[in-house]
Amino acid sequence: MPTIKDVAKKAGVSISTASYAMNNLPNxxxxxxxxxxxxxxxxxxxxxxxxRNLKTKRTGNIGVFIYGFAGPIFSDVLEGIRQKLQxxxxxxxxxxxxxxxxxxxxxxxxGAIIFDGELSDDILITYANYGMPLYVLDRxxxxxxxxxxxxxxxxLVYHFxxxxxxxxxxxxxxxxxxxxxxxxxxxxxxxLQALKDEQIETHQFFHGDFTIKxxxxxxxxxxxxxxxxxxxxxANDESAIGFMQALRESGVKIPEEVAVAGFDNIYLGEYITPxxxxxxxxxxxxxxxxxxxxxxxxxxxxxxxxxxxxGSVIMRESC
Amino acid sequence: MPTIKDVAKKAGVSISTASYAMNNLPNxxxxxxxxxxxxxxxxxxxxxxxxRNLKTKRTGNIGVFIYGFAGPIFSDVLEGIRQKLQxxxxxxxxxxxxxxxxxxxxxxxxGAIIFDGELSDDILITYANYGMPLYVLDRxxxxxxxxxxxxxxxxLVYHFxxxxxxxxxxxxxxxxxxxxxxxxxxxxxxxLQALKDEQIETHQFFHGDFTIKxxxxxxxxxxxxxxxxxxxxxANDESAIGFMQALRESGVKIPEEVAVAGFDNIYLGEYITPxxxxxxxxxxxxxxxxxxxxxxxxxxxxxxxxxxxxGSVIMRESC
DNA sequence: TTGTAAGCGTTATCAG
DNA sequence: CTGATAACGCTTACAA
Numbered sequence: 001m002p003t004i005k006d007v008a009k010k011a012g013v014s015i016s017t018a019s020y021a022m023n024n025l026p027n028x029x030x031x032x033x034x035x036x037x038x039x040x041x042x043x044x045x046x047x048x049x050x051x052r053n054l055k056t057k058r059t060g061n062i063g064v065f066i067y068g069f070a071g072p073i074f075s076d077v078l079e080g081i082r083q084k085l086q087x088x089x090x091x092x093x094x095x096x097x098x099x100x101x102x103x104x105x106x107x108x109x110x111g112a113i114i115f116d117g118e119l120s121d122d123i124l125i126t127y128a129n130y131g132m133p134l135y136v137l138d139r140x141x142x143x144x145x146x147x148x149x150x151x152x153x154x155x156l157v158y159h160f161x162x163x164x165x166x167x168x169x170x171x172x173x174x175x176x177x178x179x180x181x182x183x184x185x186x187x188x189x190x191x192l193q194a195l196k197d198e199q200i201e202t203h204q205f206f207h208g209d210f211t212i213k214x215x216x217x218x219x220x221x222x223x224x225x226x227x228x229x230x231x232x233x234x235a236n237d238e239s240a241i242g243f244m245q246a247l248r249e250s251g252v253k254i255p256e257e258v259a260v261a262g263f264d265n266i267y268l269g270e271y272i273t274p275x276x277x278x279x280x281x282x283x284x285x286x287x288x289x290x291x292x293x294x295x296x297x298x299x300x301x302x303x304x305x306x307x308x309x310x311g312s313v314i315m316r317e318s319c
Numbered sequence: 320m321p322t323i324k325d326v327a328k329k330a331g332v333s334i335s336t337a338s339y340a341m342n343n344l345p346n347x348x349x350x351x352x353x354x355x356x357x358x359x360x361x362x363x364x365x366x367x368x369x370x371r372n373l374k375t376k377r378t379g380n381i382g383v384f385i386y387g388f389a390g391p392i393f394s395d396v397l398e399g400i401r402q403k404l405q406x407x408x409x410x411x412x413x414x415x416x417x418x419x420x421x422x423x424x425x426x427x428x429x430g431a432i433i434f435d436g437e438l439s440d441d442i443l444i445t446y447a448n449y450g451m452p453l454y455v456l457d458r459x460x461x462x463x464x465x466x467x468x469x470x471x472x473x474x475l476v477y478h479f480x481x482x483x484x485x486x487x488x489x490x491x492x493x494x495x496x497x498x499x500x501x502x503x504x505x506x507x508x509x510x511l512q513a514l515k516d517e518q519i520e521t522h523q524f525f526h527g528d529f530t531i532k533x534x535x536x537x538x539x540x541x542x543x544x545x546x547x548x549x550x551x552x553x554a555n556d557e558s559a560i561g562f563m564q565a566l567r568e569s570g571v572k573i574p575e576e577v578a579v580a581g582f583d584n585i586y587l588g589e590y591i592t593p594x595x596x597x598x599x600x601x602x603x604x605x606x607x608x609x610x611x612x613x614x615x616x617x618x619x620x621x622x623x624x625x626x627x628x629x630g631s632v633i634m635r636e637s638c
Numbered sequence: 639t640t641g642t643a644a645g646c647g648t649t650a651t652c653a654g
Numbered sequence: 655c656t657g658a659t660a661a662c663g664c665t666t667a668c669a670a
Contacts, residue, residue, distance in 0.1 A: 003663060015642095029639055047425070048373075050426060050663080051646090051663035051665090052425075054373050055663080056665065069397035092418045095410065241590065267587065322647060324647080373662050374649045641670075643668090645664100645667105652659090
């Protein structure tokens, strides 16, 4: 594999001149520059990134560290990030599990976007302190070099539930996610606040786990109840889909007998019957905004606040 | 950010001894080793990967280059790859678009798994020639350092269609994907061969594009036909789902009036009505096998052939 | 405009 | 068992 040394030799110049030419520095004579570029092309030369990175202390990589590859929600965020990083000539490096912390510790990235609860606050704070800018999307965390943008779970659910009360629903249940999940807890807060502000004093509570299977189990429980709530708000779409599946199998009519809604606007929601009403985030735009922000931090040390990503209610058939 | 120099100084040893100790080389005295490790811990030292990579000419990263992040099929393959790489102490680095070729050219990976038609044969062959082992999953390509594992599209579809003929279907249509797509063409070959071997001489053909929307359009066309085929085999699940949606909206009964099947076993297929019969690949195992193979190539220069990934018919309700 | 040489943070060779 | 020192491939003062 050719190195800059080979190019320099072939063009009959020193290594530094070759370097200047290939980095388009203005100080090199057009003729020599041409000779060097030609030699590089003939040798099919491409600079060794590792060596360049060591010298410049920049990698041109932005890490995107996610919890796993299975989740359907991330793909659009990733796509938005990819587009924006590409526009800015940064590489996107998506990783998960132990690799994520390795890449961080080994400084193989110039900054990272975090969407992975498995990466502890501690490790994030440590490396941010060493000068690695981090954008955290799955929790609120502060410290030098740490930036946060999270979904406005509370506000979005709050407004949605109040809207549903306006429509006449008063008998609600909340189908929760894991009790230690950031998103779940804030959605529940919004739910509670809405009921409170509407002077609705009671509601039922189901303890779910964010999965379709979990939602299905709760659907079965629901079917056994004598006093069934009229509106079941689910902490995410997957729970809602599992829940609805159980009801559908027993012939319970949605939304005539029970109204259901979720959160996330996953792909699936549009293809089940009845189509799921949900709250959706503009994931592509969110990804783009966060990517642009971290690029600005890396290149200009200037951060602009991303704030909450835009979200809206997607009214379909389930309520 | 501390370097090995700081550790050495703090422990009162030379840089090389510090390096030996931290790499667990057997030649260093237990006491000094302990002192060094302690100093490293106190300084919160972690080796700079870039520098190590430059010296050792190994990065410990395996690239996984995919076409985009939106596709639902890849996630399980990625998860399988992730698990296996982690077991072997390699980092997974997923990328897409321009970043992929950058990471390859800059030698930021020790090898790569390719699932991205946008990466041309040319560039793959060039870097494989420079010693970068590549596992290609989306086409058949040969050359030194290039390995291939593709779905047995032809065989799987062939057997499925013959099975359907045994069930009594004789009037088939093929709803295709893009005519330049590797998977589509091989699936069509299998389809044709099955009809031929069953002495069925005619079939209809719809020109689709692998998307739900495209399938839906063809569903509309289908509804206008006077002589409707009894079995529509779709080149992938998304087409099948779009196709079925159009029929459902017009009240056409599946499978009573038309039987439908697809390929890929996407998540969605299990949640639509009727549930989609399809052909599925064991993506997790495929990912694991390919990851293990490329690790073996990188570490032992020894390649074991992965062959085709396992696939099977998933009989559900649509035929 | 070009070349010399130092240095990025490691590992590895060799001598002590 | 430990320490100088060269080297990996590049960028960048500084000198010529």
